[in-house]
Amino acid sequence: MTSTLSDPAPADPAVGSRSPRHERIAVHRIGGRIGARIEGVQLSGALDAQTVAEIRTALLRHKVVFFRGQDHLDDEQQIAFAGLLGPLTSAHPTISTGSSRVLTIKTRNGQAANSWHTDVSFVDKVPAISVLRGVEVTEYGGTTSWANTVTAYEALPEPLRVLADRLWAVHSNLYDYAAMNELGDADPDDPEVAEYRKQFGRIPFETEHPVVRVHPETGERALLLGQFFQRFVGLNTYESHEIFELLQTRITKLENTVRWTWAPGDVAIWDNRATQHYAVADFDDQPREVRRVTVAGDVPVSIDGRTSVVRSGSSADFVDIDSLIS
Ligand SMILES: O=C(O)CCC(=O)C(=O)O
Numbered sequence: 001m002t003s004t005l006s007d008p009a010p011a012d013p014a015v016g017s018r019s020p021r022h023e024r025i026a027v028h029r030i031g032g033r034i035g036a037r038i039e040g041v042q043l044s045g046a047l048d049a050q051t052v053a054e055i056r057t058a059l060l061r062h063k064v065v066f067f068r069g070q071d072h073l074d075d076e077q078q079i080a081f082a083g084l085l086g087p088l089t090s091a092h093p094t095i096s097t098g099s100s101r102v103l104t105i106k107t108r109n110g111q112a113a114n115s116w117h118t119d120v121s122f123v124d125k126v127p128a129i130s131v132l133r134g135v136e137v138t139e140y141g142g143t144t145s146w147a148n149t150v151t152a153y154e155a156l157p158e159p160l161r162v163l164a165d166r167l168w169a170v171h172s173n174l175y176d177y178a179a180m181n182e183l184g185d186a187d188p189d190d191p192e193v194a195e196y197r198k199q200f201g202r203i204p205f206e207t208e209h210p211v212v213r214v215h216p217e218t219g220e221r222a223l224l225l226g227q228f229f230q231r232f233v234g235l236n237t238y239e240s241h242e243i244f245e246l247l248q249t250r251i252t253k254l255e256n257t258v259r260w261t262w263a264p265g266d267v268a269i270w271d272n273r274a275t276q277h278y279a280v281a282d283f284d285d286q287p288r289e290v291r292r293v294t295v296a297g298d299v300p301v302s303i304d305g306r307t308s309v310v311r312s313g314s315s316a317d318f319v320d321i322d323s324l325i326s
């Protein structure tokens with residue numbers, strides 16, 4: 001165990017000397033390494049610039065921020081608010097749920113995105129920020145967890161850090177479901193599951209990313225792995241799997257995560273460049289619905305200044321839909 005893992009939590013940045021004091025919002029940390037709840041804001045497309053800047057500062061610091069009581073939001077208002085954080089992507093590169101901007105994740109059969117992932121990491125322009133609204137929440141179960149990929153990197157012992165610094169990985173949407181080792185994965189014989197998987201992979205994407213990327217806004221170094229990882233460049237399947245497990249286990253170590261229990265009207269916003277997340281599929285057949293609007297991101301850059309390389313598929317239509325949508 002490294003010393004970082006047992007260090008006391010730093011002081012709240014809202015009152016710290018190095019961070020600006022928040023005037024429009026109240027920030028309450030809910031985890032030692034990741035996560036804060038923000039109070040005093042009614043999210044909308046009409047928020048003033050200072051409030052948006054304070055939300056952004058809190059997001060960059062805490063990696064995922066939560067808002068309660070945002071029941072007033074509908075799809076249009078969620079889109080308008082998310083648009084204040086940056087240009088939006090289309091709903092998803094391959095999945096359509098009936099809206100150009102909103103990805104609706106609605107299930108009645110207990111399924112969830114129960115594999116640790118960074119959203120859409122198989123394209124070159126990995127989304128920057130995801131804004132998720134709880135539309136129908138479950139009475140029990142159905143929580144979502146986030147992990148901090150910056151603190152996971154910082155806690156690596158030097159020999160592993162040196163290894164990670166030099167690794168590049170292929171990410172793809174055509175991942176091997178059978179090889180995934182998450183417990184409770186979806187039943188492949190369920191027709192809905194089969195159809196979803198077919199849709200998900202209808203356009204093959206493959207991108208080579210640095211395993212350690214430099215965050216374009218904070219300059220922090222973050223590990224980029226997760227569910228869409230396929231293999232490390234230059235290593236065989238066995239070696240790739242073993243080293244992936246070594247690093248991924250550090251990302252998802254419980255101390256490095258925060259878990260959110262949804263209430264109606266909750267909104268979660270995460271920095272997709274500094275986190276992975278996991279929706280827990282433990283809510284039986286209760287209906288559950290969340291809706292995501294996604295802010296476009298940059299092409300990742302490695303610590304030696306090299307950018308990710310597309311091997312197949314282009315994210316152009318995904319990240320630049322204003323030219324396609326009137
Ligand atoms: O269902 C959830 O809580 C999270 C789903 C998810 O992975 C996402 O919205 O990106």
Ligand SMILES: [Fe+2]
Nearest residue numbers: 113117119277
């Ligand atoms: Fe996700």
